[in-house]
Amino acid sequence: MEALRNRWIRLPFLFGLGLIVAALAGRWASPRWVDYCTRVKDTGVRCEPIDIWTMTGYITIGLGIVVMIIGPIVASLIHLFAHGYNWETSRVETLVSNLPIAAGIAYFVLGFVIAAAA
Numbered sequence: 001m002e003a004l005r006n007r008w009i010r011l012p013f014l015f016g017l018g019l020i021v022a023a024l025a026g027r028w029a030s031p032r033w034v035d036y037c038t039r040v041k042d043t044g045v046r047c048e049p050i051d052i053w054t055m056t057g058y059i060t061i062g063l064g065i066v067v068m069i070i071g072p073i074v075a076s077l078i079h080l081f082a083h084g085y086n087w088e089t090s091r092v093e094t095l096v097s098n099l100p101i102a103a104g105i106a107y108f109v110l111g112f113v114i115a116a117a118a
Contacts, residue, residue: 007099011103014103015103018063018067018103019060019107021063022056022059022060026052026053026056026058027052027056029055029059030049030050030051030055034047034048034049051118053118054114054118056114056115056118057112057116057117057118058111059111060107060108060110060114060115061107061112061115062111063107063111064104064106064107065104067100067103067104067107068101068104068105068108069104071101071104072097072098075097075100076097
């Protein structure tokens with residue numbers, strides 16, 4: 001676990017873990033989609049099924065949006081609790097503070113690629 005203290009090891013590890021979670025969620029949600037969509041839509045017409053890889057792509061797109069919005073907030077709070085407030089903070093954003101946004105964009109683009117390729 002000492003290796004996970006380095007952000008350049010932790011970021012690819014967590015990114016890959018997110019892809020694994022998205023793939024598992026896609027595998028779980030795909031067979032349940034038709035029943036859920038038909039109940040929510042309530043028009044009497046059954047919804048079309050979505051294959052596992054397309055559903056994984058859709059979930060990865062959603063994960064990208066969530067990471068882009070929530071990621072910087074969580075990263076800032078973790079940094080605040082771990083290191084305290086730095087009273088002499090510059091107004092310049094560093095690369096490290098933008099890593100969650102970059103990871104979210106990567107999830108977003110990768111989700112479109114997965115959904116389009118399926």
